Amino acid sequence: MLVRPYGDTRDDGVIQFSFTLPIAYSIKAADVGKQFLERLGFHTVGIAECKAIDPEYTFYVAYGRTDSGIDPDAVKGDYLEVEEMDYYSINALIKEKLGRKLSVVGAAIESDAHTVGIDAIMNMKGFAGNYGLERYPEMDALNLGSQIPCAQLLKTALERDADAILVSQIVTQKNIHVQHLTQLIELLEAEGVRERFVIVVGGPRINNAFAKELGYDAGFGPRTTPLEVAAFLAQEVVRRHEEA
Amino acid sequence: MTGGASATEARPDAATVDALYDIVADSGSRSLAVIGLVKNAGKTTVVNALMANCPHLFGLTSLGLDGERTDHLTGLAKPRISPPPGTLVATTQGSLDRSRYAMDVLEVLPFLTPLGRVVIGRAGAAGHVEVSGPTTLAELRATIERLQAHGAEQVLVDGAINRIGSASPRVSDGVVVASGGMVGDTLGDVLETTAATLDMLLLPAVSDETRAQLAPFLAQGARALSFNDRGEVTPLALESVVGEGVTVAREVERLNTHTLFIGGALTQEFVDDFTRVLPPRRELRVVVRDATVLVLPAASVRRFLKRGLALEVLAPLRVLAVTANPFRLPQPYQPKIFFDALAGAVGDRVPVFDVVNGRASLPGAPIQRGLFPTERG
Numbered sequence: 132m133l134v135r136p137y138g139d140t141r142d143d144g145v146i147q148f149s150f151t152l153p154i155a156y157s158i159k160a161a162d163v164g165k166q167f168l169e170r171l172g173f174h175t176v177g178i179a180e181c182k183a184i185d186p187e188y189t190f191y192v193a194y195g196r197t198d199s200g201i202d203p204d205a206v207k208g209d210y211l212e213v214e215e216m217d218y219y220s221i222n223a224l225i226k227e228k229l230g231r232k233l234s235v236v237g238a239a240i241e242s243d244a245h246t247v248g249i250d251a252i253m254n255m256k257g258f259a260g261n262y263g264l265e266r267y268p269e270m271d272a273l274n275l276g277s278q279i280p281c282a283q284l285l286k287t288a289l290e291r292d293a294d295a296i297l298v299s300q301i302v303t304q305k306n307i308h309v310q311h312l313t314q315l316i317e318l319l320e321a322e323g324v325r326e327r328f329v330i331v332v333g334g335p336r337i338n339n340a341f342a343k344e345l346g347y348d349a350g351f352g353p354r355t356t357p358l359e360v361a362a363f364l365a366q367e368v369v370r371r372h373e374e375a
Numbered sequence: 376m377t378g379g380a381s382a383t384e385a386r387p388d389a390a391t392v393d394a395l396y397d398i399v400a401d402s403g404s405r406s407l408a409v410i411g412l413v414k415n416a417g418k419t420t421v422v423n424a425l426m427a428n429c430p431h432l433f434g435l436t437s438l439g440l441d442g443e444r445t446d447h448l449t450g451l452a453k454p455r456i457s458p459p460p461g462t463l464v465a466t467t468q469g470s471l472d473r474s475r476y477a478m479d480v481l482e483v484l485p486f487l488t489p490l491g492r493v494v495i496g497r498a499g500a501a502g503h504v505e506v507s508g509p510t511t512l513a514e515l516r517a518t519i520e521r522l523q524a525h526g527a528e529q530v531l532v533d534g535a536i537n538r539i540g541s542a543s544p545r546v547s548d549g550v551v552v553a554s555g556g557m558v559g560d561t562l563g564d565v566l567e568t569t570a571a572t573l574d575m576l577l578l579p580a581v582s583d584e585t586r587a588q589l590a591p592f593l594a595q596g597a598r599a600l601s602f603n604d605r606g607e608v609t610p611l612a613l614e615s616v617v618g619e620g621v622t623v624a625r626e627v628e629r630l631n632t633h634t635l636f637i638g639g640a641l642t643q644e645f646v647d648d649f650t651r652v653l654p655p656r657r658e659l660r661v662v663v664r665d666a667t668v669l670v671l672p673a674a675s676v677r678r679f680l681k682r683g684l685a686l687e688v689l690a691p692l693r694v695l696a697v698t699a700n701p702f703r704l705p706q707p708y709q710p711k712i713f714f715d716a717l718a719g720a721v722g723d724r725v726p727v728f729d730v731v732n733g734r735a736s737l738p739g740a741p742i743q744r745g746l747f748p749t750e751r752g
């Protein structure tokens with residue numbers, strides 16, 4: 132079903148705006164703001180507030196109506212849909228179907244010094260009310276920390292015969308994360324070991340569709356919980372184990 | 376539609392696309408990898424142009440994610456993909472759902488991506504399809520073979536971001552390199568990076584003699600081998616040379632190596648350590664599988680060669696053309712200025728095309744055919 136913004140009454144399509152234009156306030160300023168919103172496709176535009184906030188800037192609060200709506204059921208998100216599981220059923224699944232511990236190596240790679248994201252997922256004490264991967268008795272989780280070169284992460288994963296590699300990228304200035312993330316995949320491919328691992332990337336600017344583009348097996352964005360990651364890892368590693 | 380700087384909605388120039396296609400067809404390539412030196416270099420525009428202008432039954436897939444409305448990273452509008460009816464498309468179930476594109480699915484491949492299984496279908500209805508193929512190179516190779524089995528005469532592989540993996544002869548048998556204004560901060564950077572990358576991709580093949588010497592060891596899956604003047608061949612006791620630059624340099628000295636074969640990746644860290652430990656003016660030839668295992672900036676490869684070390688490949692890449700896209704932010708380059716500069720920098724390495732603004736630079740030498748043995752499997 133199509134939904135529209137709710138302003139005064141249901142389905143009226145009214146949206147409130149606040150924005151600044153780089154023009155000096157004058158009698159004309161209100162019309163400039165109004166016509167700008169009309170250009171964006173809004174109608175019945177009302178300028179509620181229009182004031183100088185600086186000699187050369189005008190700030191607006193306005194209302195406008197849209198005829199557009201959206202059907203939430205038709206929206207496909209960019210997040211990964213993981214079948215929900217709890218801590219106990221994840222451990223049970225690994226124990227029963229894999230028959231050994233699931234081995235995971237994680238790191239924030241290359242120049243990225245932020246540890247909090249990967250810690251949130253891996254550290255024993257966990258995050259957002261659930262335990263990190265280190266706490267799972269059926270997982271053998273090693274968190275290498277931050278600023279780990281791709282080559283070192285690869286070596287460690289090979290040495291431990293890891294099932295999965297977790298990569299965190301927080302700094303995105305000049306798209307440095309993209310460089311790092313594709314570099315890791317190209318390295319794994321060149322070494323002929325890409326297929327050996329489930330490779331997961333996470334960070335505030337990551338989503339699942341983007342992970343596909345980068346060459347990863349899954350991507351997790353802001354507010355990810357360890358439980359979601361653990362459920363994905365258990366399901367995916369078991370699936371590969373059974374298909375092999 | 377807003378005017379001005381847009382990475383999208385470029386109408387190809389038919390004559391230029393034909394000229395590019397002639398080169399691809401003459402090369403005998405049946406699976407063409409279009410790789411970009413950077414995101415928004417214009418890969419998809421080239422793929423679209425070839426499909427729209429050339430009377431061929433194409434197969435289409437992508438190592439990344441293409442044809443979506445806006446770019447996740449830059450927020451820019453991306454070129455949409457509407458393959459001509461009949462085109463065989465390998466994408467993911469998730470991408471079909473997201474783009475709400477109706478397609479008769481001929482086959483569901485066993486490859487699972489973050490966006491679901493890879494599916495092959497035949498383009499029918501009009502509309503825009505999001506194309507995202509398999510995740511790994513081995514799966515990509517298999518997907519290309521399936522597209523061909525379904526009748527695709529020419530498979531086009533849209534690349535992923537700045538990755539060069541799909542250009543490997545293990546995957547594809549022809550390469551078009553998309554360069555553009557986004558490749559560097561200045562025009563000078565764009566030209567330098569493009570030329571250096573081409574030199575890297577066009578590294579020469581080993582002699583038949585060396586190839587024959589290597590063959591028995593390759594069959595055994597050798598990771599690192601030393602050849603010396605006394606005719607001794609010594610496998611280095613290493614699973615991989617990654618992170619072992621110092622060790623390998625010492626071994627090369629100890630064994631009096633003249634040719635070093637490396638079976639895996641060559642990284643920046645390896646090259647730094649290796650060249651630091653190796654005595655100056657030491658002569659050595661390093662052989663790798665193909666140029667896509669060079670996981671380091673093209674400028675570093677240049678420095679490696681400048682030091683007098685030779686770098687050769689078992690399987691050379693067939694780089695057929697470079698495409699020039701003047702787009703950049705905040706302002707695109709003036710197309711003619713950009714094209715002339717890029718064509719000048721590329722020189723007679725390979726032909727250069729701007730398929731949108733209708734420009735081509737064809738080096739004097741005819742395209743040579745049958746020169747390149749391809750390695751498969």
Ligand code: B12
Pocket residue numbers: 237242243244245246247248249251252258297298299300301302303304331332333334335336351352353354355356360
């Ligand atoms: C704490 C912090 C630091 C600390 C880090 C300490 C440490 N030990 O980690 C210090 C002070 C060292 C630091 C340094 C810098 N920081 Co800082 N930092 C932050 C800050 C305030 C919080 C980050 C954080 O901990 N978030 C909490 C965690 C839990 O969230 P998260 O990282 O998003 O992780 C979640 C998800 O993304 C996901 N996830 C993350 N990784 C992974 C991995 C996997 C496998 C999975 C499944 C999921 C996953 O799950 C997590 C839990 O839900 C942010 C601003 C902010 N409020 O976000 C800036 C911020 C990240 N830093 C920033 C910058 C620029 C820097 C510096 C470059 C500053 C400088 N000029 O020196 C340096 C970086 C140096 C370097 N080489 O990396 C910028 C980045 C901007 C950008 N877009 O690139 C930010 C956004 C601040 C800003 N607005 O400018 N920083």
